[in-house]
Amino acid sequence: MRTVDREHYAGLLRLAYLVLDDGDAPLMRARRAAVRATRVRDGGYPAMRARLVATLLTEPPAGRHRWHRLFFEPVPTPKGSVRAALRELSPHERLAYLLRRDGLTAPEAAAEMGVHLRADFRDVDRATDAVDDRTGLDEAAQQAEIEAFEPDLVRLRAPLAVPRAWRAAVAAVLWVVVLAVAGFVLIPPDEESGGPTAVDPRAWQRTGMPTINEWPAQGELRDDAGLLRRAADAWRADRRDPPHGGVIVLYAGRVDGASLVVLHDSPGLRETPSVAQYFERRLSRGVESVRRLGSGSGQLIMLGLTWRYLVPPWLRDVRAAVPSGRSPDWVPVAVKDGVTDPLHWRWFAPRCQNYVVFRMTFRPATGGWPRTVTQLASNDPRSAAPRVWFRDPPERDERFGWAALHAVACQGAATLSESGDLRLARLWSGELPEGGGRATLLTVDASSPWGAPGRSILISDDGRALSERGGTNSDFTSSAGTVAAAVWWRSRRRWHLVAAAGPDVVRLKTVGELGNHAMGRGRGTSLLVVRGPRAGGPHPETARLPVVQVVAYETDGDRTVVDPS
Template structure:
C-alpha cells in the first residue's frame, strides 16, 4: 500500500465533497514554510527512549521524507493557526509526520520487516557531534517526563491539541487517519497530563535550535585506529570495550569505556568516595558542604554509586544533563564526597560534592533508562547557603536534604506573612514534601518557602528550579539587618513581591535580598506607597538582576518600575537606588512618582516632564505615556542614576 493510498483511505467523507488534491509542489511548499513546526511536532511525538540526539535527527528525517510521490488527496482536517488554515498541503504533510512518528515508536518484530521509520535515519547524519535542544526550566522538564510516560498515540493527541490547536474532534480524525486503533483512549490518556500547552513552544522542544557536544572522543580515536589496523588490532579494541577491569561492573546509563586511565578510575571508584564522619561538623570551624556526613539507606550500595560516578564521567545519550549557568559538567578531578544515596519518591538518588559543585544523579527504581544528571555551583557556600539541597521534585512538591546542624524545618507562605510556619518532619536530614513554587500554576496565589532553624537563628530559602535553593534576606545591603529574613518587618517586606521571584527561575541564583528603601505619600490622599528593591546574586557573579518595585495600598502584588542587570546599585558596593513610575489616581489623573534611598538629597526629571524636588521623593503631574529622564544627587553631592 502506497502512502498516498493510506491518506486517501482515511480521508473523512462526512462533508459530502471530494478531498482537495495535493501535488508534490504544494506539499513541498507547505513543508518548507512550516518546517520548524513540523519538526517540533515529530520530535514531541517520537518516543523519548531513543535518546535526544537520535530523536532530533529522526524528527528531521521524518519531515524530510513526508512528501508524496505524486498527486494525492489530503484530509480536510483544518489547521488552526494563522497561515495554515485550509492548507491541504500542510494537512497532508502533518498527517504523514504523525503517522511515521508513531510507527517509529513501535517495537520491532521477529517475523516482520521493519518499517523505514523504525530504523535509524540514513539522512540527515552528523559525524563527531551530539545534537540536542537547549535545556528548559523545571516546568519543561516535568512536562517532558509526563509525556514520556504516555503511549505514542496519547503523546500525539496531547501535541495535536496543544501545538496544533486542534479540537478533540479534529485530533480524533488525525489519529484515525494516522492508523491509531483507539483514538478515544489516546485522547483520554492525554487528559491525565496538565494542559501546559504554552510550554510546547519552549526551546526545550525545538529540534531546530540545537546545542552541540562532541561524541566520545576516545571512542573516535579508537575507531580511527581500528580502521587502519589489521583484524587482530580490531579484536583487541573489541576486547577493551567488553573488558570491565578489576572490580568494575555494569555502568547503567553511562557511555562505554574505550580507554582506561588510572587517575580517572580512582575518581570513579566507589570504594574511594570521601565519607565524612557523622559528628565531624560539631568540632569543625566550617559550616559548608565539606562537613556533611554521608546519609541515606543506599550509602553502601556499590552498584548504585558506581553507576552514578560512571554517568558523571561519561553520560550516555539517554541521560538528561542540566547545569546552572556557569557550571562545568565534566567529571570529577578526584574522588568526590558522598552526601546522600537513597530511595526518594520514585527514584534512586545520589548526591555528590567535589569541592566546587554538587552533582545529583537520579535513576528510576525499575532500571537506569531515563536517568538524569544535574549540576550546581556551590563554591564559597557556607552557613545558610549550605543548609539544604533539593533531593527530588514530584507531583508539584519538593523534598530537601538539610545540613546536619539544622534542628528544625518548616514551610511558610511568603505571600501571607501572618499565617505562620508549618513544621516539616525531618528523617535523617530529609524533609517531608512541601509545595514547590516553581511547579505551581501560572496564577501566583502562594509562594511556599523553606524555613530552617539552626544554632545561628532562622533562615528562609526558596526553590527556583535548581539543586541549591536560593537564600532570601531583607534589609539595606551591607548592613547587619540584611541577613534577616524571618522577622515581622522582613516578612511584611517580602509579601507583595514574593511572586517576582519567578523571574529568577533557573538562573543560577545564590541569594535574593529585598530592601524597602522608601515610602511615598500618594497624591489625592490615596495612601502611602512602598518602594522595594530586590537584588538577585548568582553563583557565577555575572548576571545579577536588580528590580525596583512599587506597591500601592490594597494591591496584592508589587509592580516592576525598573530593572537592570549586572549593576552595583541596590547592593553592598552601592547601597543606593532611584526609580520612577507613572501612576493613575482613582480620579483618572496621571502622575510621575519617583523615590530614592534614604541618602538621596534631590531628584530631577527632564524630557516629557520637567520637575525637581528636594529630598528622596518626587511627585509631578503628567499625562499617560509620558517619557522622562530621572537623575538624583546624594547627600555628599555624588550623582545618582536611575534604574531603567
C-alpha cells in the same frame, strides 16, 4: 617520572605541604597534589604550578586520617620560622605568600590564584608582610629557609614496649601501611575507581558559615560503593551537563521505593557548583536532573518530584508555608537523616511560581547566637532555591517580611526559576499622591549574575504589586545607604514617577522629557515624586511614557543614574 619532573616534584611538594601544613595527613595530600601537577607535560614548571594551585583551591576537604600518626611524627616546627609564621595564616594567604616567594610578582601571584577565587595584589602583599613581621627575616633568609625545608623528612615513632613476639607482627603491619600509602599516592582512588568522594562529617562544625563544601554525606546507602560509583559514572557520561572538577556525594538512600544519590561537583571558587540527582528504580536508572546552584551556601534541594527536600545538618526547626496567604501559616516539617517528610501541598497550575517558603534555624557549632534562615524552594528540582536576606539594618517587621516574600513569589517582583540568592529592602514607605493609599518601595537584588543591577517595585502592605518593576543602582553587595530606585506608578488619572534613596544620598534629580526636578533628603530618606502624563485612552497600560532618568547624588560626591523602566 622523568628527571626534570623529579626536580619540579620536589618544589611542588614543598609548596603544597606548606599550604596544607596544619590539616589531616598533609604529607599524603601534598604528595597526591604534586603527582597530579606533574602530569602536565606542556608548559613546564609554570603549567605544573598552575595545576597545583587549582588542586589546592578546588579540592574538597579531606577526611580524617588518624592512623598514620601511629607510625609517623611530623617534622618539628621551630618557633619564629617561616613555617611557624605560615601556620598562623589561612591556607589562601599561605599560597599567596609562597607564590610570591616562588618568583612571581604580587600581580602575577594574584592572577594565578584569581582563576579560582577573588584575589588581587593587595592580598599577596598583606600575606607577605605578615610573614615578614612574624619572622623578622629578610627575603633572602626566608627563601633559603623555604628551599631547605624537606617535607619528606618524617620520623618513625619510638617502638612500643611490647614482647618480642609482637614486634614482627608490628613490622609487617608497618610495611603493609607504607605500601598502601605508596599506592594511594601513585593511584588516587577517586580517579581510578570512579566513585565520588565524601566530606568529613565534622567539617561543618569547625566553621561559623558552612557551605556546600562542608555538607557531609547522609542517607542509609552512603557506604554502598557500587551505587555511588554507578551514580558518579552516569553523571560524568552526561553529555549535556557533565560535572566540573571532583564529584562529592551529598546523599545516598532509599526514597519512595527508589535508590537515590545526590552529587555535586567542584568547579572552583569562581563558579558555583552543580547538583545532580541519580535514581535507580525497578525499570530505569540514570541522572534525572542537573541544576547549577545560585551560590555555594548550603540550601534545600528537592529530591526528584517527591515533594521531599534534602536539608543540610546545620539547619534545624524546619517550617514551611505557601506564600499566597495574607499571613504566614507555618507548618512544622519533620526531617530524618537529612530528608524531610513530603509536603502536603499539591498544585499543577502556575501559582506563586510554584514556590514554597521555608524558615529554619542555624545554630553555629562554633558558638554564637542562632540565626533565622529563609529560603524559597520550588516543586521542580531543576529550579533555583534562593535564600532570602534583608539588608542592614535587619528588618524585624514580620508583616513587612511576609509582604516582601509574597511580592517576590506571587507578584512578579523577581523571577525565581533562575535566580541567585535574594536581598530585599524597604527603601521607602508612605502615602502615594491622589489617594493612592499607603505603599512601600521594595528593592530586590540577586546574587547571580554577579554585579547585576537590582530591581524595584511598589507594593501594598499585604504584598500586592502596585507598579511594574523599576530600576535601581544597587546590586547584591552594595551599601544600603547608597541605594536609589525609581518606578512608574499609575493613579486613576495620571502617571507618576516615584523615586527614593537611602540616607547616604543627599539629592535626587530627574533629567529627560519630564524636565528637571530635584528633591533633597528628609527624615533619613530622599524621596522624589514627579507628575507624569495623563493615563487616559483605551489602553493606558501601553501608553508611551516619557524618557526620563533619575540622578542620585551621594554624600561623598559620587553620582549614579537610575532608569525607572
